Amino acid sequence: MRGRILVVDHKTPTPDQDSGSASTFSYLQILSRAGYDVTFAPFDLAHAGDYTKAVNQLGIKTLAAPDWPTIQAVITAVAPRMDVLLLYRAPCAMRLFDLARTQAPATRILFHAVDLHFLRMQRQAEISGKQAAAQAALAMRATELDLVARADASIVVSQYERNLLCELVPRAPVHQIPILREAPRRESWFGSRLRRRRDLLFIGGFEHPPNGDAVHWFVREVWPLLQARGFAHRFVIAGSKTPPDIAALASDTIDVRDYVSDLAPLHASARVSVAPLRYGAGIKGKIVSSLSYGVPVVATTVAAEGAGLQHGENILVADEPDAMAREIMRLYDDADLWRRLSANGLRSFEDLFSLAAGTPKLIAIMDELVASPRH
Secondary structure, X not given: OOXXXXXXXXXXXXXXXXXXXXXXXXXXXXXXXXXXXEEEEEOOOOOOOHHHHHHHOOOOEEOOOOOOOOHHHHHHHHHHXXXXXXXXXXXXXXXXXXXXXXXXXOOEEEEEOOOOHHHHHHHHHHHHOOHHHHHHHHHHHHHHHHHHHHOXXXXXXXXXXXXXXXXXXXXXXXXXXXXXXXXOOOOOOOOOOHHHOOEEEEEOOOOOHHXXXXXXXXXXXXXHHHHHOOOOOOEEEEOOOOOHHHHXXXXXXXXXXXXXXXXXXXXHOEEEEEEOOOOOOOOOHHHHHHHHOOOOEEEOHHHHOOOOOOEOOOEEEOOOHHHHHHHHHHHHHOHHHHHHHHHHHHHHHHHHXXXXXXXXXXXXHHHHHHHOOOO
């Protein structure tokens, strides 16, 4: 056994429904395959049916109600037997951190921010202009910086966010590992010819507020410009938990799919994927997913931030509606550009975001923490 790890996230990962879950599940895969003794506890302690079974099938023990009355009981009873406690997301970590330090003083705490919540909230507040939202962002900033300062180590996915934390909490050990995904099987989509690829694609779970805002902004500001340029193809919107206001956008040319279990057919029929986010943080799963399928992406600056991608090489970046419409049309009209971005995107996925690329980084962090318990 390489070491004992207790992982706590806000819920059991649902990797087919949201990017954050896919990232947590990837970590569970990596740690289990590397020989760690891993235990997982969702903050809500809910048994999630097939999703819980999927975690168990990795060889990971899961803790849930009614066997455990509270997550605090899990920390009190289980954390002292662990080498490392991996706490995801500030809203969960802040409620467990002090208890873990008290009950398990020798256990190392690794905080995974997922994305810096305060950065996303701050950007949302700037768009909305709401003072209450700005105050909430400041409160979250204090919480996240405190967690980073007191944890034995922290992980963020974005290089931008690591640089920011190195400025704000200069003595804290902060690591950057991009979001990680298993490479999709190629046989179902890779041979799709360019002339058969027509759809313009957006993927994103709508429990995450930036996605709904992005779709509305795109349909309101960019879609009319595309149509005025003679764009004659569909805009396909796919994402779990689709709210009524997004479903209402459906028309002859806008196809709202809601939850889709298999992304391969979507990407096989897509010419271009868009990530028109106006605010957010971290690295965007929709971008990484499209790169893994060889579908070029047009994204805003904030959507592409911190991912190590370069405009014109493996992604196209545009913030203004006219610029975004222009870049989308370029990918429809220029087959050589499409093929270059497709090939470079696949290469970037393998080099940056694949499990093979990320595993050594995560294992190095875990091995160091296991080898140096607190005293």
